[in-house]
Amino acid sequence: MNQPVVISTFENVEIERLRIAEESAKAERDEIDFQKQVASIQKKLAEASASTIVPESLPTDYRSFLSAKAGDIQKSAEYYAELKSVLNDLLPNSPYKARTTSDSSNPLRASEKLAKLSNYPEDGDISRTISGQISSLSGGRVDDQRRQLEINRELQRLTAERKRLEWNLKMSYDVSPLTGKTSSTEDERQFVRQQIEDVKAEVKRCEDEKKSLSHLVTTETRKFQFQQFIIELALQQRYIHSLIACGFYRSSFKGGDLNLNKDAYPSGRPAQGSGSENTPSVQSAGGAPTPLPFISTITGMEAFLQNRIRDSIQERESIDNMLLENQLGAAESLLRKMVLTAKYQPELQTISFQSRQTILQSGRKLRQISDAVNAKDYNEILKLVDSIEANEPLAGMADLKSFAKEHPRKALHWARQAELAMKAGDKKTMSSLMDIAIRRAPLDQEVAQKIQSIQENAQSNNDLLMELKKIVSAGDYRTSFERMNEFVPLAQSANTDSKLKDDYEKLIEREKSLRVAIEKTDSLESKGLMPEAWIELNTLPQAIVDDVRILERKNRISVECPKFIKAYHKATNHERENQSAKALAWYLNALVESPSNNAIIKKINLLGEGILKN
Amino acid sequence: MARTKKFLLGKNYILLSVIGLISFIGFFIFNLDSSQRFSQLPEFPVENYLEKNSIIGREDFRLEGKIENILFRSGDGKTFLVSVKPVNSDYLLPVVISLQKKSIQREQILIMKLHTDSSELIKCEDYDSK
Numbered sequence: 001m002n003q004p005v006v007i008s009t010f011e012n013v014e015i016e017r018l019r020i021a022e023e024s025a026k027a028e029r030d031e032i033d034f035q036k037q038v039a040s041i042q043k044k045l046a047e048a049s050a051s052t053i054v055p056e057s058l059p060t061d062y063r064s065f066l067s068a069k070a071g072d073i074q075k076s077a078e079y080y081a082e083l084k085s086v087l088n089d090l091l092p093n094s095p096y097k098a099r100t101t102s103d104s105s106n107p108l109r110a111s112e113k114l115a116k117l118s119n120y121p122e123d124g125d126i127s128r129t130i131s132g133q134i135s136s137l138s139g140g141r142v143d144d145q146r147r148q149l150e151i152n153r154e155l156q157r158l159t160a161e162r163k164r165l166e167w168n169l170k171m172s173y174d175v176s177p178l179t180g181k182t183s184s185t186e187d188e189r190q191f192v193r194q195q196i197e198d199v200k201a202e203v204k205r206c207e208d209e210k211k212s213l214s215h216l217v218t219t220e221t222r223k224f225q226f227q228q229f230i231i232e233l234a235l236q237q238r239y240i241h242s243l244i245a246c247g248f249y250r251s252s253f254k255g256g257d258l259n260l261n262k263d264a265y266p267s268g269r270p271a272q273g274s275g276s277e278n279t280p281s282v283q284s285a286g287g288a289p290t291p292l293p294f295i296s297t298i299t300g301m302e303a304f305l306q307n308r309i310r311d312s313i314q315e316r317e318s319i320d321n322m323l324l325e326n327q328l329g330a331a332e333s334l335l336r337k338m339v340l341t342a343k344y345q346p347e348l349q350t351i352s353f354q355s356r357q358t359i360l361q362s363g364r365k366l367r368q369i370s371d372a373v374n375a376k377d378y379n380e381i382l383k384l385v386d387s388i389e390a391n392e393p394l395a396g397m398a399d400l401k402s403f404a405k406e407h408p409r410k411a412l413h414w415a416r417q418a419e420l421a422m423k424a425g426d427k428k429t430m431s432s433l434m435d436i437a438i439r440r441a442p443l444d445q446e447v448a449q450k451i452q453s454i455q456e457n458a459q460s461n462n463d464l465l466m467e468l469k470k471i472v473s474a475g476d477y478r479t480s481f482e483r484m485n486e487f488v489p490l491a492q493s494a495n496t497d498s499k500l501k502d503d504y505e506k507l508i509e510r511e512k513s514l515r516v517a518i519e520k521t522d523s524l525e526s527k528g529l530m531p532e533a534w535i536e537l538n539t540l541p542q543a544i545v546d547d548v549r550i551l552e553r554k555n556r557i558s559v560e561c562p563k564f565i566k567a568y569h570k571a572t573n574h575e576r577e578n579q580s581a582k583a584l585a586w587y588l589n590a591l592v593e594s595p596s597n598n599a600i601i602k603k604i605n606l607l608g609e610g611i612l613k614n
Numbered sequence: 615m616a617r618t619k620k621f622l623l624g625k626n627y628i629l630l631s632v633i634g635l636i637s638f639i640g641f642f643i644f645n646l647d648s649s650q651r652f653s654q655l656p657e658f659p660v661e662n663y664l665e666k667n668s669i670i671g672r673e674d675f676r677l678e679g680k681i682e683n684i685l686f687r688s689g690d691g692k693t694f695l696v697s698v699k700p701v702n703s704d705y706l707l708p709v710v711i712s713l714q715k716k717s718i719q720r721e722q723i724l725i726m727k728l729h730t731d732s733s734e735l736i737k738c739e740d741y742d743s744k
Contacts, residue, residue, distance in 0.1 A: 585708050611710065
């Protein structure tokens with residue numbers, strides 16, 4: 001009964017509104033941090049697996065590599081075994097050659113094997129092209145200058161032939177003065193015309209051939225073309241093909257590297273005693289012979305290609321080890337690198353179907369996590385992380401877990417703040433906080449329920465306002481107080497008219513004073529000070545003296561001190577009627593019943609002084 | 615000597631007897647005055663005064679009661695407001711007493727001649743100690 005009365009005030013509500021405004025600002029700052037966090041996680045996932053990139057932007061080669069059929073992979077393995085064999089036949093220092101085997105090379109056998117490679121679809125006519133280049137390189141073509149002279153002579157002959165035929169045709173129309181008839185028939189003329197057309201066609205063919213010989217295709221040019229081809233193969237990441245071409249190049253030219261002739265360097269001087277084929281020199285107009293530069297293109301290219309092949313072998317070994325250790329993320333990352341840098345290497349192309357599927361599945365899970373992060377489906381993130389962790393401990397999973405656990409909590413926090421904002425009557429902040437909560441965890445059930453509840457409550461606020469108006473107009477201070485948590489924010493709202501607010505505040509104050517009086521009365525009653533308690537109850541404002549709680553206490557106390565009550569009431573009545581003497585008389589008698597009653601003593605003093613003064 | 619002594623002793627007896635007689639007569643006369651000075655006045659209607667709103671009237675009353683408390687004293691020290699408990703009532707009454715030759719004090723029993731003024735204030739015009 002004597003419990004302390006905790007009374008929330010209008011000031012408290014205002015403080016709460018300020019706090020909520022701060023929360024709203026905090027939520028907006030937190031939203032920016034959240035976006036950064038999501039971007040960071042997505043970046044991490046993208047780094048962990050290329051498959052997390054949306055499928056449209058995933059490189060086609062990589063996709064098709066991962067999704068290759070088991071049979072195709074088997075065929076590729078056979079093709080690449082043949083390819084390696086060709087290389088081993090050509091190069092004594094082939095990266096695929098065991099150290100114990102003979103170091104001798106066999107270009108002829110290699111050439112035969114190369115021809116067979118064309119049958120494999122994986123080859124893509126590369127071997128055929130290499131063979132063509134080799135035959136061209138090994139002198140299959142005559143000197144173009146000689147051919148050009150032949151064509152010129154042929155053209156002169158054809159021109160003369162054409163002129164002759166045209167003359168004959170022209171003359172066939174002349175009428176003979178002797179016979180009065182033309183010398184030829186129409187059929188004969190037609191035949192001549194046909195001959196002229198044939199000559200024209202032959203001239204055109206010769207001119208076309210001459211055009212094709214407009215540049216001089218020298219030995220050096222053919223070497224350049226072949227080297228260009230080797231570089232093209234290397235650029236296509238066909239390192240083995242390129243190395244095979246290097247092998248054939250070396251077999252075709254002793255020394256292997258590019259030798260330039262004097263035409264390429266006309267200002268150079270011939271070196272003394274340099275009659276060898278590989279180190280040419282030119283004679284300048286008048287000075288010491290200068291050796292021509294020696295350009296080592298093939299050797300450098302070979303070193304590069306061997307390194308690339310060795311790197312690929314190492315990377316493949318690493319991938320196999322990673323797969324063995326279930327380090328799928330790392331294996332996937334290395335595999336992606338290989339697809340980018342060693343696309344046609346056997347080390348990459350012979351990775352088994354099972355391994356590819358394992359990596360693909362791992363990537364898919366990471367992509368699903370990425371999708372779940374985008375969709376803010378925290379439960380799904382946790383589920384996927386758990387399933388990944390069950391197979392493979394991936395770095396960054398702890399981050400994801402804490403991310404997935406933290407944000408539903410935060411969303412719920414903002415939803416609760418939105419609810420408080422609604423109660424404080426701050427609809428704008430409520431709406432803003434609700435938006436943030438929904439954006440933060442759009443699929444969270446608890447948050448959704450909370451938001452729904454807030455929305456329903458906001459809807460019912462209008463009904464509550466009507467109820468408040470009724471209660472205020474009825475002067476129901478008790479209900480006003482008891483439902484203060486509902487009504488105070490509403491009364492505080494900017495939309496509520498000030499009169500309603502004032503009236504409501506008065507009712508609250510009335511109930512508060514009543515409760516304080518009840519507290520005091522109960523305390524006096526428990527100490528046995530019934531007259532004091534009675535006076536307390538009878539000095540309440542008129543508006544609350546008839547409250548049932550007051551009446552109940554009055555009834556209880558009136559039994560305890562009837563004489564005092566009678567005297568007190570007589571005194572107060574006389575006092576009210578300005579009968580000071582009689583009022584004093586009754587106060588004196590009341591004091592007999594309650595000897596130390598300060599209120600009565602005060603009255604006696606007041607009245608007594610007044611009486612004596614008059 | 616013995617005669618003289620007897621004579622003196624007889625004279626003393628007479629003197630003492632006279633003094634005693636005079637004292638007795640004086641005391642009797644005094645008592646007769648204090649009890650009978652206000653005896654013709656009607657008894658103050660305590661309950662009627664307190665309980666009823668009707669005006670008692672302007673006549674004088676007699677009230678015998680004990681001074682329970684001296685509540686106030688006027689600036690000149692001649693008027694007192696006291697609470698009096700009538701001998702035949704349980705109530706207390708406030709009475710304004712104008713001091714005469716005889717002083718008053720708490721617990722003193724007085725026989726008072728009273729009247730009420732227009733504001734029904736009880737005023738004591740004369741009193742005797744009992």
